[in-house]
Amino acid sequence: MGEESSNLEHLPSTILATILSKLDIPALCSIASTSKSFKSSVSQILSFLPNFHLPDIAPTADLLLPLLPENPHLQSLKIDCLRLNDSSIGHLVRPSLHEIFLQNCKGFSGKLLLEVGRKCRDLRSLSVGSLAEQRGLEILTSDLEELLCGCTQLESLNLLFDVSMLSHHSFAHIWARASRNLRALEIGYILSAMMTELLSVKVASHQPPYHMQPSTLSTLQKLSLSLDHITDSLVCAISRGLISLTHLDLQDAPLIEPALTDDLTNSGLQQINPQGKLKHLSLVRSQEYTRCYFRQVNDLGVLYMATTCSNLESIRLGGFSRLTDAGFRAILHSCSNLHKLSVSHGTQLTDLVFHDISATSLSLTHASLRWCHLLTNVAIMRLTSNKDLRVLDLRNCRNLGDEVLRVIVGLSKLKILLLDSSDISDLGFSYLGHNLYSLISLSIRNCKRLTDRCISSIFGGTFGRSLQVLDLSNLPNLTDNGILLLAKSGVQIVELRMRECPHIGDTSVMALASMQVEGPWCGSSLRVLDLYDSGGITKLSFRWFKKPYFPRLRWLGVTGCLNRDLVDALARNRPFLHVACGGEELWTGYWDLSDDFCWREHEEIDELEQWLLEGEYEGGESEEEEG
Structure with a gap:
């Protein structure tokens, strides 16, 4: 890139600034790592970028400070807040913001919502995940009230955390002050009784005649809830109160089998979509804790529902153990516009x-x-x-x-x-x-x-050449020889999972570390590598996880008990690498999740980490970067 960057440096400053302003944060950091002059230009660009999206790195407060200078033009902020806490609120929350997307907010208290409500008056979209999950932190109902009262232009709100600990009565009534523009609402966990009460609250009209009117949530078009259990009362409250709804997503995971009077039945199912506006419907009973099903719903309820849901474009049903082919066929034959069909735990299908x-x-x-x-x-x-x-x-x-x-x-x-x-x-x-x-x-x-x-068949033909995500977990007959074939193929695999493969060992790690992919990249293209409980992994493999190997790796799954000291040393060597040792499933954390997987081929990851870790950002006194 040396000659190309040299030519770019001679462009007029206004043209160069225009070019750089079109790039995202990882790309800007990639450019900044090539020369001192580009580093200076990028530092200036950061002062007027409209969007700051840092999806793969969880920066500390010290590292975030130079990346987020004063910027009155900043409108969109997306950050992984895993290493941040309340002390960073003043740096993150800015009046100019229209969109805020913060995940892994475990170290923040409800004060984050409070300050957003006070400062971000023009906010249109807010998503906050895992808020106050660390011990000793709390969320007050008044924090949420300040948010709802202050952000009067809010159109989309995702509260991806547990709100069940808030006062039920107060929780219901503060929503009467929510933005009249609110069109989409998602809540990470809420009790069915709380949501039913919320939707039953009426507010007084301030315009003649002064009679009671439905809650402002009647303007919602999209509602997504994770609940303790789905009930007829909740479904009826949604159907009566949310007359503009086009997307409805309800999921529960009961700890015990719900009682007949506290469950979804045929009667509740028949109340869905009285306005005929629903395009997307999802009703799922998760088997996360115990084998619970919608035992009060049978084909008759679905037959009635199908008559009012003929305009559906997607439907997802999970845990309906009494539905037979007749019920599912009623949906297929009634919904002529259906494009997406999802059924889980269809025991009679x-x-x-x-x-x-x-x-x-x-x-x-x-x-x-x-x-x-x-x-x-x-x-x-x-x-x-x-x-x-x-x-x-x-x-x-x-x-x-x-x-x-x-x-x-x-x-x-x-x-x-x-x-x-x-x-x-x-x-x-x-x-x-x-x-x-x-x-x-x-x-x-x-x-x-x-x-x-099978590895030979996959990568020996054409269909394997475009693969980016591959899960080979729990294959008892897969060996290092298969992974050697994968490595030799040069395919740009981005996510590779090989959990619980007893014959996968150090040879596979060395092969993947040395892998040269096709295209413009150098080194392995892997960003996710899951080797949890793979039988042949020893201490030797940890040498290959250090720099300069796996330059783009962001998520690594290993068995923590293999050697905790080695895991800790790796974390110090690569502070922005997420190392999972407890067997949890790895996920990439893509911000724009869609049904069609999309990979940004232009992204250069290692330079981002390099730039973040440099001691000086603006002074130009640091040593020249390598390559």
């Missing part, structure tokens, strides 16, 4: 549900059928008559075998294929050959029959 799907006008782009144990290859053969499928999620459908891979060859637009715990073998991957060249994400976790040969 069989191949008959798709028996005549080709006779419908459906054009599905996303299909997810998780934990549907009665489905066989026949069902998927019929489902693939939808040639526009881009996402196919068949995780934990254990009766699916090699024929599934044979029939999906014709899905030329398929981008994401998830086959966890299916009965496929190496033979199935040989069917794919040079097809599925659009595939970018593949998961074959817990497919016990697969061996190293």
Whole structure:
């Protein structure tokens, strides 16, 4: 880049500033690491950038300070706040902001909401995750009240934390002062009774005639809630109060089986969408804590619901154990505009549900059928008559075998294929050959029959050349030889998971560290590498996790008990590397999550870390950076 950067340096300052202002923060830091003059230019640019998005790095307060100078033009702020606390609130919260997206706010108290309400009067969108999760921190109802009263222009609000500890009565009434422009609301966890009471609150009109009117939440178009349990009362309150709703997403995870009077039944299901405006509906009972289902709902309730939900474009149903093919077929045949279908724990779903799907006008782009144990290859053969499928999620459908891979060859637009715990073998991957060249994400976790040969089939044909996300976890017959084949392919894998693979060891780590990918990048392209409980990993591997190897790695999963001292030393060597040792699933934390996975190929990560770690940012006194 030396000659190119030299030419750019001779551009007029106004033109150079215009060019630099179009780049995101990682790209600017990449440019700044190439020369002192660019470093100075970037420092100036940071004073008038409209957007500050730092998605992959969790900076400390000291490192954030020079990156966020005084900037009256700043409108959008997106930061991982894992290493920040209340002392940074004054630096983050600014009157000019229209959009704030803060994740991992464990070290912040409710004061963060308070200050946002006081200072960000023109705020349009706010998302706060994991607020006050550290011991000793609290959120007061008055903090949320200040936010709702102060941000009168708010259009989207995501409170991705537990609000159930707030006073129920006060919580309900403060929402009467929420922005009249509020269109989207998401709450990380709330009690069903709290939400029902909130939606039942009426507010007095200030215009003649002075009668009671619905809460301002009646303007909501999108509502997403994680609850203790979904009830008829809640669904009825939503249907009566939120007359403009187009998106409804309700999920619960009961600790015990709900009582009949405190659960969703056919009666509640029939109350959904009385206005006929819903486009997207999601009702899911998670099996996170115990095997609980919607046992009071059967086909009759779904048949009634289908008559009022014919305009749905996507539907997700999880935990409806009494629904049979008749209920699901009613949805498929009534919702002619349906593009996305998701069913999980459909214990009575069989191949008959798709028996005549080709006779419908459906054009599905996303299909997810998780934990549907009665489905066989026949069902998927019929489902693939939808040639526009881009996402196919068949995780934990254990009766699916090699024929599934044979029939999906014709899905030329398929981008994401998830086959966890299916009965496929190496033979199935040989069917794919040079097809599925659009595939970018593949998961074959817990497919016990697969061996190293499947790696050869994946990367020997065309379809593996575009892969960016690959999950090979819990494959008992996968060895270092398979990973050597992957490394030799030169494919730009971004996320690689190999959890609980007993024969994966140090050789695989060395091969991946030495991997030279195709394209403009140097070194491994991996950003996520999960090796938790892989049997052959020893102390030797930790040498390869240090610089300069894996320059773009941001998330690493290892077994902490392997050697805690080595893990701690690695954290000191690479402070911006997220090292997970407890077996938790790694996630990239992409800010713009969409159904179609998208990877920004231009991003250069290592230079960002280099620039952040330099002792001087503006003075130009530091030594010249390497390369």
